[in-house]
Amino acid sequence: MEKTAKIDFRGNTRSMSPAMVAATQKSARTALVKRAEVVREFGEESWQKLRRAGHDLRMHAMMNLDRYLAMAEEKVVAAGGQVHWARDAEEVHSIVLDIASRHGVRNIVKVKSMVTEEIELNHALQNRGISVYETDLGEFIVQMAGQRPSHITAPALHMTKEEIADLFREKLKVETTPDPGMLTEIARKVLREEFLSAGMGISGGNFLIAETGTLVLVTNEGNGRMCTSLPPVHIAIVGIEKILPDWESAAVMLKLLARSVSGSKITAYNTFITGVREGGPKEFHLVLLDNGRSRILADEKAREALACIRCGACMNICPVYNQVGGHAYGAVYPGPIGSILTPLLLGTGAAGGLTFASTLCGACSEICPVMIPITEILLHLRRRCVEGDDVESPSVSGKIRTAARAGRYVMESPLLYRVAARLGNVLLENRRDGDWIKSMPAPLDRWTMSRPFPAPEGDFRAWWKSRKKKKETGVNE
Amino acid sequence: MKVQLFVTCLGENFLSPMLQRMVGILERIGVTCEFPEKQTCCGQPFYNSGFQKEGREMAIRWMKVFAPAEGYIVAPSGSCLEFVKHRYPAMFPEGSDEHREAVKIAGRAFEFSQFLVNVLKVTDLGASFPHRVACHSPCHLTRGLGVRWEQEILLRGIRGLDLVPLNEAETCCGFGGIFSVVYPEVSMAIMDAKVRNIMASDAEYVVVSEPGCLINIRGGLQKMNSNIQAVHLIDILAMGGAA
Numbered sequence: 253m254e255k256t257a258k259i260d261f262r263g264n265t266r267s268m269s270p271a272m273v274a275a276t277q278k279s280a281r282t283a284l285v286k287r288a289e290v291v292r293e294f295g296e297e298s299w300q301k302l303r304r305a306g307h308d309l310r311m312h313a314m315m316n317l318d319r320y321l322a323m324a325e326e327k328v329v330a331a332g333g334q335v336h337w338a339r340d341a342e343e344v345h346s347i348v349l350d351i352a353s354r355h356g357v358r359n360i361v362k363v364k365s366m367v368t369e370e371i372e373l374n375h376a377l378q379n380r381g382i383s384v385y386e387t388d389l390g391e392f393i394v395q396m397a398g399q400r401p402s403h404i405t406a407p408a409l410h411m412t413k414e415e416i417a418d419l420f421r422e423k424l425k426v427e428t429t430p431d432p433g434m435l436t437e438i439a440r441k442v443l444r445e446e447f448l449s450a451g452m453g454i455s456g457g458n459f460l461i462a463e464t465g466t467l468v469l470v471t472n473e474g475n476g477r478m479c480t481s482l483p484p485v486h487i488a489i490v491g492i493e494k495i496l497p498d499w500e501s502a503a504v505m506l507k508l509l510a511r512s513v514s515g516s517k518i519t520a521y522n523t524f525i526t527g528v529r530e531g532g533p534k535e536f537h538l539v540l541l542d543n544g545r546s547r548i549l550a551d552e553k554a555r556e557a558l559a560c561i562r563c564g565a566c567m568n569i570c571p572v573y574n575q576v577g578g579h580a581y582g583a584v585y586p587g588p589i590g591s592i593l594t595p596l597l598l599g600t601g602a603a604g605g606l607t608f609a610s611t612l613c614g615a616c617s618e619i620c621p622v623m624i625p626i627t628e629i630l631l632h633l634r635r636r637c638v639e640g641d642d643v644e645s646p647s648v649s650g651k652i653r654t655a656a657r658a659g660r661y662v663m664e665s666p667l668l669y670r671v672a673a674r675l676g677n678v679l680l681e682n683r684r685d686g687d688w689i690k691s692m693p694a695p696l697d698r699w700t701m702s703r704p705f706p707a708p709e710g711d712f713r714a715w716w717k718s719r720k721k722k723k724e725t726g727v728n729e
Numbered sequence: 730m731k732v733q734l735f736v737t738c739l740g741e742n743f744l745s746p747m748l749q750r751m752v753g754i755l756e757r758i759g760v761t762c763e764f765p766e767k768q769t770c771c772g773q774p775f776y777n778s779g780f781q782k783e784g785r786e787m788a789i790r791w792m793k794v795f796a797p798a799e800g801y802i803v804a805p806s807g808s809c810l811e812f813v814k815h816r817y818p819a820m821f822p823e824g825s826d827e828h829r830e831a832v833k834i835a836g837r838a839f840e841f842s843q844f845l846v847n848v849l850k851v852t853d854l855g856a857s858f859p860h861r862v863a864c865h866s867p868c869h870l871t872r873g874l875g876v877r878w879e880q881e882i883l884l885r886g887i888r889g890l891d892l893v894p895l896n897e898a899e900t901c902c903g904f905g906g907i908f909s910v911v912y913p914e915v916s917m918a919i920m921d922a923k924v925r926n927i928m929a930s931d932a933e934y935v936v937v938s939e940p941g942c943l944i945n946i947r948g949g950l951q952k953m954n955s956n957i958q959a960v961h962l963i964d965i966l967a968m969g970g971a972a
Contacts, residue, residue: 262912
């Protein structure tokens, strides 16, 4: 695994602005309320059945990935498309740059795509002097601000309309008020020009239907259709895990996805592209990307992470995400799913800290439309951090491991456990301030910096013993 | 009927009066309580921090203490109980002695409110508590054990108690075991949000039936100089009854 800079989640959380946190919470809450409404309408029991079906068919596709990918390739080629296989980001970069240079492409329009964020495609293209325009409104804003999306389906949710208006004034040199309608109009005007002049459109893919080789794109602004129909060349970059066996499975997934993303019954634009079609781009390229996915597939206790359909519901419900926003996760995929995907993709050496960025409250696993056992996978990866496993050696310091081992001997020996508890009480006694302990020695000062600790009261064991004694000697209480 | 008390580390070290009340309530309804004195930690803090080997060894030791003791195993904590009930069987390979033992123990183990409502079918303990009370739903109790209504059923059986709604009752309080010391700032932000919801509820008391979360929320309310008191369900159920 290549060396990647360590993600400092705690450090990142210290620089989060309160306005960003408030915007994150507002957006997450709106999505959750709408989601709850459509799920109620769908019927709780039917919804649970649909989640189960979604989980099972995603895992079926994962366990038969080789067969379905080969099927998809055959169908795409039969429909006049070209299929490329990419092991990692660099291979995608060179595939895309090759095609772009063959067509003399100077401008590219893009449909919002997490996988292209993952492989930092825009940078690679811009480094070669090619202009890239993100055409999803949120992504357009984030790109202009030089940031990363903070949420996978609502990339700019962390920004207020005032911030966006300032950004437009500065970067686009336009006069505007912080009115969402006006801002959208401005973006539309800028993008319209780009759609018409672009030499290439790049998209990701929400799903890839194996039986017909059909790429499925789900967008709500129509920009996806513009990018994949106006420019003469369309490249779709799709993670190999996006495969679905057939159209029946796609129907299940689209129902789950729209409801989980935004509480809609169906997303506004569901685009299905099979190879080259009349009136569309003259070339259609499908790039199938691994970038660590086959390694995750081999990891029995983590592979369900590949079932993710990028709906963002786990972020919206997560108490941690709601206090820190997406950027704190220091990588492309934030929130609970990011806390498992990032360490799986980049290794626990770089991203192990994210596996501890969870209270294990279980809300993510409960809301996940494809039933990914996120907390289970977090525990699996925490173990990887501290004990190491077949995939990686431990990344947590030896000091902590030794302390844990010592702790275990104390906690499992009835005698040592009692002695430690007594000793703790004596030590805490000095720090007692009425019923509270307001400061504790490290590392427990990390508790008392946030709230006082209630002073221990009573001694259950002593009470139990004296009661037993009284009972035995026949003395009434 | 016999119950083996599983008092939990936080319970016995910080919430002794609550444990004594639990014994009082159980005995009052005719349950014989026993206390396996050799019990220590169930291993959850280790296992959930990634130290699975240590966690497994502690589970084996814990089972050795509780296996020979007969009757139900009851704890005033959904978190520790869920660990024993769900995690223990999943920790050991099927067909192993440990797995067999864990499955047996899982069948005997219940959280306090789950035990009263679902096993004993007791929903009214004759308690009286004429106050406005809000109820937080601890994560491992609610989502982990699936105990979603039992707290409310028991609270509704209390004379004079006015159960007031709590906004985002099912959202985590920010404790999260090791999380609270690994990411203290985030833990505090989540706790503050919880405390704000509690303070907005117009309650005089908030029920938090999970030792870790109770200590967390109690400290949070104290920090805000709130008069609202955080209590375990057991603390209220023991009030004004015929004990």
